[in-house]
Structures are given as structure tokens and as C-alpha cells.
Amino acid sequence: MQQGFPITVAADGQFSSSLNPLLTQLEMWLNFQALKADWYSNEAFILSFNFTLVRSLAEKAEHLTSAQADTQAGIQAESEKGEASPAVDLEKRWRVELGYAYQYDSSKLTTTAFIAVDDLARGGVGIEQGIKARLVAVANAVAHQYGLIALIAA
Template sequence: MPTEKEQTIEELQQGLPITIVADGQFSDSLKPLLAQLEMWINFQALKADWYGNEDLILSFDFTLVRSLEEKIQQITEVSVESWVVESGYAYHYESSCLTTIAFIAVDDLVQGGVGIEQAIKARLTAVANAIALKHGLLALE
């Protein structure tokens, strides 16, 4: 019979709780970076013991977008009240299913030109930590 930790690892392999994709405006050449970021943030969550309680597995669906303006227009058509919009990212947390949908903007990072990957990581963790804080989980580094 598998241990609790082995079961958790098996469940993670079936589908990672934190996913990162890019919207249709990006080329497929971004896929290796997206996979790397996805593995990185899921590993950070594992290190912070976010998966220790099976009843509290937070899931995040991140989408990289060029700019938030277009997405904010779509969001406000639905319901702006349930979305948190910050500089560089916007997210909606659905507490009933522990799921967060988030958009991470990259155009402003590309214009800066340096440290793009680190800046994306900072935005990913900012969203994840905002939700984790609500549940008393350790912050990601």
C-alpha cells in the first residue's frame, strides 16, 4: 500500500495543480519556457508543503498574455468585482473549488528587456501567495 507521500506524488504526476499556458498571440517556441516555469512553480509549492492536506489542494491556471488591457475588457464584461487587477497581472479565485484563473502580462517586461523570466516568476508567485495566504499556507520563494 502506497504511503501518503507516494500517493501525493502520484496525484501530481497525473495532473499538476499549477498550469501555465500562453494565449494564441505567442509562438510555440515559448513552450519550453512555459514547461520550465510550470515545473518550477509546482516544485516551489511542493517544497512549501502546499500538497500536504488533500482537502486543500489549490489549483492555478495561469495564462501569459501580451497586455492586460484586452483581458480586463473581457473580465469587466463578466464581473470586475470578483477579479483582482494589479500592475502586470489579474486573477480570479473561486473559493468553492480552490481554483484561481490568472493572466500574467509580459509586454511591459519585454520592453524592459532584462530579467524577463525572473519578472514572470515574481508575478506568478505574487498571485499564488495572495491565495495561499488566505489558507495559512507558507509563501513561495
């Protein structure tokens, strides 16, 4: 049996600890949505998500770019050696969308994601609702691959 929740929500070090109650609320809410959608019915197949709130994706651009370059270099090297399927390794690449970026590792059923929040504050969108929408977008993108019921950011 797994300890803790399969979906975690944290913030990078630039945020105040006063954000912790919101992070806990978001984490509980998202795990409950996944529970309601029956994502946890098979204990041998539990998707896990590690979300980190960041001010902007631009702060993580170097990390995303270097990780992407490492993945591409590894794919090329393995292809030249005739090893590992490039299609599998491509699953590990970072996908960058407006306001979030994520990387899914199918071998571990784990997703790592950055959720940007600065544009939400400037855009006049309810920040909590905007964050929920981005969390759900990432979760649904991965869950869709397995035919799981989509979560709703309500």
C-alpha cells in the first residue's frame, strides 16, 4: 500500500510558507477528484503526479531545455546503437503548454509538472481556479492515454 497521496502539490522556494494551506487544499481536492473518478481502483496501476507551483515557466526554461536536449541526445545515441525504442523515450520529453509544463515517465507512472501562476495574477483570473484548471489539464492529458475518466476543474 502506498504511503501518502499519489498526487502532490508543492511550491518552489520563491513562495512564502503562507501558501501552504492553499497547497494542501489543492492537493486534497485533486486527490479527491481522482478518487471520485475511480483512478485508484487498481492498486497495481496508480498514476502519480508531482506538481510544483512556479512564478513563471521562464524561470524553468533552462531546466526544461537542458532536460529536452538530454532526452534527444539519449534517443539519438540509443538509436545509433540499436537499443531502446525512441518512441518510449519520447514519452519522457517535456511538454510545454500555456501556463504549465510536464514530463510523464510511463515506466514509473509518474508525472512531474510545473504550474505557472504569475500570468494568472496579472490576467484577472481567479488564481485558485486558474491553478485548478492547469492541474486538471496535466492530469487529464496523462490519464487520457489510459482511458481514465477525465477530471473536471469545478
